[in-house]
Amino acid sequence: MRLLIIDDHPMTCAGLKSLLQAYYSPVDIEARHSAVDVLALAAGADYIFLDMHLPDMGFLAMLELLAPYMSRVILISAAPELGAVQQAKNRGARGLLLKNADVNHILEGFKRIQAGEKVFDDIEAESTAYVDMLTERQRSVFDALLAGLSNKQIARVLAISEHTVKEHVTAILSIFGVRNRLELVLSQQHKV
Structure with a gap:
């Protein structure tokens, strides 16, 4: 399995990479801290973990760049915006995993995505909480x-x-x- 992690925080990249390497073998993981040169890597990746807040490229521009590979995109964010998540979902993104979720939640979400599900539970729960407010x-x-x-x-x-x-x-x-x-x-x- 080939994975691509795009996140501007080196610690997030390293942590997610270590987690995935510990649970999946063999796995080839590339990590990038910016949008530079990700298109060539995206073409060969089975899944693309995409940070929603990259400083060098806006989120919508990143979705446009990755348009041919949206069925492989998994959003990662600590503070996802409902509208942005919905736009990515409408374009074919596979799911959303929260950076501040526990390890088992992230692994379970990724397993569900691999099984063919679209996983947006966290944002849907958040949306319900907003309505309650x-x-x-x-x-x-x-x-x-x-x-x-x-x-x-x-x-x-x-x-x-x-x-x-x-x-x-x-x-x-x-x-x-x-x-x-x-x-x-x-x-x-x-x-x-």
Whole structure:
């Protein structure tokens, strides 16, 4: 098995490499701390562990670069953003493994991916936790956003001002860590 780890933190690369070498034999693992020269390595890798926060290339640009190999990509992050994860998932990424998860969780997730599953449990659990953080009014606005209503329509339905709707929308986007309504909707697609 050939693996590629792309992460700007040498300790993360070394730790993940050691973990995978301890549990899989034989295994050939390349580690890169930047996006430089990864395309040639990606072509020969069975799986690509991709950090979501590389300083030398934006995440969307990295997804574009790896587009031919997305079915091999496993996202790794300590703080994944729902919208970014959803975009990678929509492009064919195989899963998300949290850097701060315990060893057994990471290994179990990787085994499930090898078995053909898409593994995004952690982000889905996080998404559910975010919904639980909403106030009752924010939940009403959230449901209306998922239904595709505009701010004006939400204001009419909930009998509140459009300004108040905008404040709730801003708070909801912040809670979910997304930049706009589209990212919010995409992050919730698995539930709709």
